[in-house]
Amino acid sequence: MSGEDFIFKEKLHSIDPEVNFLVDLKGAKQECKIIMIASESLCPKSVRETLSSSFTNIYAEGYLSLRMTAEEKKELIKFKRQIPIYQRYAGKHYHKGCDYMDSVEALACLRLSKLFETKEFSADKIYSNVQSLSGVAANNAVYTAFLSPGDVIMSMDLSHEGHLTHRSPVKRSGKTYKVVHYGADIKTGKINFDKLEKLALENRPKIIIAGYRTYPWDIDWIKFKDLAKKVGALLLADIAYIAGPVVAGLCNNPIGVADIISFTTHKTLCGPRGAVILCTDREIAKKINYAIFSGEQGGPHINNVAAKAVAFKLAGTDQFKALQKKIIENTQSLAEAFKELGFTLAYGGTNTHMVLIDLKTIQNKSKYKLDGEIATRLLDLCGIVCNKNTIAGDEKEARPSAIRFGTTWVSQRGMGKNEMLRIAEIVNKILTGIIPYRYPGHGGSVGRGKILQLLMDNVKLEVDSLTGELFGEGITERKLYSYSDLPSESDKESPLLEIHQKNGATIKEYNGYRLPSLYNSLEDELKIAEEDSLIFDLSHMGIIEILGERAQAFLQEITTNNIYTLKCGQSRRSYLFDHNYRLVDDVIIMRRDNTKKNSFLILSNSPNHFSVTRYFCSLSNEYTLFDREELFAKIEGPCVINDYRQSMTVFALLGKKSPEIIKKLLSTLEELQEGYFIEKELEGIPIFLSRSSYGDYTEYQLIMPRKKTSAIWNRLISYGVKPGGTDTKNKLREKGKLPIYVNGDRPTAIEVYEANPGYFNLNKPYFIGQSSIIKHLGEKVKSDKTEFKFEEQKVPLKRTPLFEEHQKLASKTSIVPFAGWEMPVKYSGIKEEHMAVRQTAGLFDVSHMGIFDFQGEDACRFIDLISANYIPGVRKGQIVYSYLLDVDGVPIDDILVYGIDPYGHYMMVVNAANADKTWEWINAVKEKKVIIDRNNPLCEVDVDVEIRNLKDPSSGKDRRVDMALQGPKSLDILKSVIDNRDLIWKLENLKKFYFIRGEICGMDVIISRTGYTGEEVGFEMYVHPDNIVKLWNLLLERGKAFGLKPAALGARDSTRTEAGLPLYGHELAGKFSLTPLEAGYGSFVKFHKPFFVGRSSSIKKEETKTMEIVRFRMIARGIRMVKPGNPVVSIRGEYIGEVTSCALGTDDHQIGLACINRKFAKEGEQIGIFILPPKVNEKQKDKLKEGDKVILHETGEIVSRFYVVDKCKAETAE
Secondary structure (H helix, E strand, C coil): CCCCCCCCCCCHHHHCHHHHHHHHHHHHHHHHCEECCCCCCCCCHHHHHHHCCHHHHCCCCCCCCCCCCHHHHHHHCCHHHHHHHHHHHCCCCCCCCCCCHHHHHHHHHHHHHHHHCCCCCCHHHCEEECCCCCHHHHHHHHHHHHCCCCCEEEEECCCCCCCHHHCCCCCHHHHHCEEEEECECCCCCCECHHHHHHHHHHHCCCEEEECCCCCCCCCCHHHHHHHHHHHCCEEEEECCCCHHHHHCCCCCCCCCCCCEEEEECCCCCCCCCCEEEEECCHHHHHHHHHHHHHHHCCCCCHHHHHHHHHHHHHHCCHHHHHHHHHHHHHHHHHHHHHHHCCCEEHHHCCCCCEEEEEHHHCCCCCCCCCCHHHHHHHHHHHCEECEEECCCCCCCCCCCCEEEEECHHHHHCCCCHHHHHHHHHHHHHHHHHCEEEEEEECCEEEEEEEECHHHHHHHHHHHHHHHHHHHCCCCHHHHCCCCCCCCCCHHHECCCHHHHHHCCCEEEEECCEEEEEECCCHHHHHHHHHHCCEEEECCCCEEEEEECCCHHHHHHHHCCCCCCCCCCCEEEEEEEECCCCEEEEEEEEEEEECCCCCEEEEEECHHHHHHHHHHHHHHHHCCECCCCCCCCCCCCCCCEEEECCCCEEEEEEECCCHHHHHHHHCCCCCCCCCCEEEEEEECCEEEEEEECCECCECEEEEEEEHHHHHHHHHHHHHCCCEEECHHHHHHHHHHCCCCCCCCCCCCEHHHHHHHCHHHCCCCCCCCCCHHHHHHHHHHHCCCCCECCCCCCCCCCCECCCCHHHHHHHCCHHHEEEECCEEEECCCCCHHHHHHHHHHCEEEEECCCCEEEEEECCCHHHHHHHHECCCCCCCCCCEEEEEEEECCCCCEEEEEEEEEEECCCEEEEEECHHHHHHHHHHHHHHHCCCECCCCCCCCCCCCCCCEEEECCCHHHHHHCCEEEEEECCCHHHHHHHCCCCHHHHHHHHCCCCCEEEEEEECCEEEEEECCCCCCCCCEEEEEECCCCHHHHHHHHHHHHHHHCEEEECHHHHHHHHHHHCCCCECCCEEHHHCECCCCCCCHHHCCCCCCCCCCHHHHHHHHHHCCEEEEEEEECCCCCCCCCCCCEEECCCCCEEEEEEEEEECCCCCEEEEEEEEHHHCCCCCEEEECCCCCCCCCCCHHHCCCCCCCCCCEEEEEECCCCCHHHHHHHHHC
């Protein structure tokens, strides 16, 4: 050879350890969990070996001839005979080097046909196509072969039981063809063929599809075929889910009945991922072949075809038939067990491989219903993997009310009836133990649920026991994922045990660890602690690392002390409480890293270590009930949690002379202050040294590698330190008023607080157990904080930097007072400017808006505490809409928060009318002067931040003011003033609610894709006030060619009203003290945060709210203008609310917003609005005379809550 080859022959673990690790991870997890996804199976090793064979390397476009007889195909598998034939004739494939391709495909086709042959249709009468790469490709090939765009398909509704490929609006079938749907009868759970026939006769489909993903009953193919004949349709049998039982003779075989049969090979057939198509008509087969290649796909994956051939061989064995029988039996056993436990089975039962539980009938401890999403999440966390499903009667696909269990995988694993009963019992414990709840989300309420940690731990142990019995305990990978991975007996021995025994210590078992209880008498050891120093072997203590960007917030919300004031190199003792406010543990927390990694080391007490580890893990996963009074909240996370107890150990050095001993051990170390720690090396041994004392005793904790323990122990003993035992350590803790964990009884948060209040910070916004202490203290809680009060100052009207430009463009009468500013209400006319925004673009002066700057390590935390949305989720360059609420949940303002740098720099944009009030409020909160929680008068923000007003001259070169460019031509106009190609590319790819920064003609500009008009395309630009006039005129000049017009307050109000956007004082706060939830913006109020100002009040209002903002459209044109405050009545004449905003819309109909009783807030409902004159002099109805005038209502209609640009423009075109 001329050189080295490039074939990369190394094993996967050498070439790509990351992927290898993930492969091992997935394999280990599959052995530790009970997989019950009805569409999944274990692919046999022989099939997987074939998939990775040399057939992977080959291109093989082309087919076997359809004219071949079965006998001729058999000739193809006489491999030695085929070699000279191929060498002479080269084959029909487009590429050369395809020897054996025909052989392997013929083998697969013969075996597949053999599986489905019947008395009437032998294998040689069945045409097989094994080239489809997926079920999607197979079904699309059928549509391509036999349908034209617009043709009718009749299939099962996806929201009931149908496949995605049969009608999903996001798939080609739903976009290209007209799809009519049938479903199972809600009462019987079966297909009603009378209704089906009526539907078919009305719609005359070209193809009828039978075969389903969740319908658990076998299918009567003959009835479907009779129906297809009546309407002249082809019958497509998609048996993806039941192919295995069909092959085994346990479900009806559609061969010879259905015109076409398709199925995937990786579900109950237990083969590789892929699909096949069968038929008994040569002409149909010919069209299908053309539709697959080269219609739907290029060349087949011959390795996949070969793997299918192997799978088909296995499917023809008695063992496979026995497996399928076991699958059906297990499903029946599981279904019966579910029924015995009181579950309602969707569709009334099953006779296939799957069974569904209808969750709507489950009784739980909440007023909310459990949905499929949260049920499957929690089952998965507990070790049982199944999937959510919509069923007949579900209104929304996003809110499925059933969960589906398939038994293929567990049957392959060898499980039987007994295991099905145990699985049913585990499922019952989980589903009945979930406490469901819902909170506002985008597009409707979002279902969530909590479960008790003890229940979750117990069922995890049951799952672990069940899988361990089947798969054995010796699998090394499995230990990574075992839910009960407790240390072995050897791990539970102190590494110093021999030394302790040799030196005469009394050895006792302490929480499973053999440790010295005493070296001398208890009295002697206590005296040594008073006068000298003692060293304790604490190798049973837990050592846990908590790592991640959100680790600090995670610990702040769990522990009783203030973690946000903990700097790198500091340590602090704190308490942990459970959901009933009982003590979990007292821990020492050390902050190692104050970068975005946020690394903390936690020392936990031995009896509690595994409870603490599980406690941290479950809170990071978010699904356990951690506070009996807090169903909605979840602890900040997730975090990486590392347990180091098996690799590291701890000593405690305690006593009067312990500082001298530490000086001898680390001679270069200056005195370590209380509440600090260091990381050092001692003769190459890495150690942590922490000083965290209690009571009157000075104590140091030394943490080191377990293997180096004896060397450091012996050195300390050589310095004259006396060893002590666990009995003495516990007595010293007792004297220091720390808990002794000797039995199952745990004190309450109140009891622990009263014993040791120094480890509690009641000023924190939240920690688990805090509320019980505050309630207990009652009137003893004294606070100097006051109610926030803002007094509007009378000052001369202010002018924006563009005021002189407004004077040039608007008449004197068009410049009016607005929110303390002189601003134009119109230039050429409100309607004209409104239409410019909708059709071309409008340029708005919004430099009266307030702009604040927040900087500091904890800027994110500060804004998150004072605003309703979730700020830690904001990425660099992202913007979020949020609210500043007062202590009673009423909006102070709605805001935009810009993530300049999520690790310490944010910009906040506030409304002009509220800028001074908002500035005063934020600073009062920062300075801890005002009450921010009705339930806890002590509550205050737990961080500090630097705040600047960017419109104030003191901000110098960082000053910013805002202008808005809105409308469909906005992007083109903005590009016309930019000569930097990179900036133009960024602008073209800018998503909504994101921003970029760049230069426009030498001006530093922040450009955000935001706006207040409802336009899909719109930008806001933040520039230095010295540059705004230049940018304003530049845009107007360049924008003329695009139809750009300056737009004033009138058009801003009319476009935002048409869009359904709220205005402070109208749809927020104002007369009705409207909250964001009532205004239709509940998804921006994150109840999952344990605290934000106004949270508790907002939750109460959400639960009791009766009013809601709706958007309406007046039916008649040309009527008098509807005004805010006009009464709104129902079609029956009942007063239900009043108008909050109204404007003339794009289509010349008035469009507005109203606050009405939510019982009447239904899209499409008609309402009446009384357009009141300035003075109402209407007579009583019983005193009317001829000619008297009475006020009649005008009719409006409630429309979608938010404006859709395309819909509005379509209406205008009409």
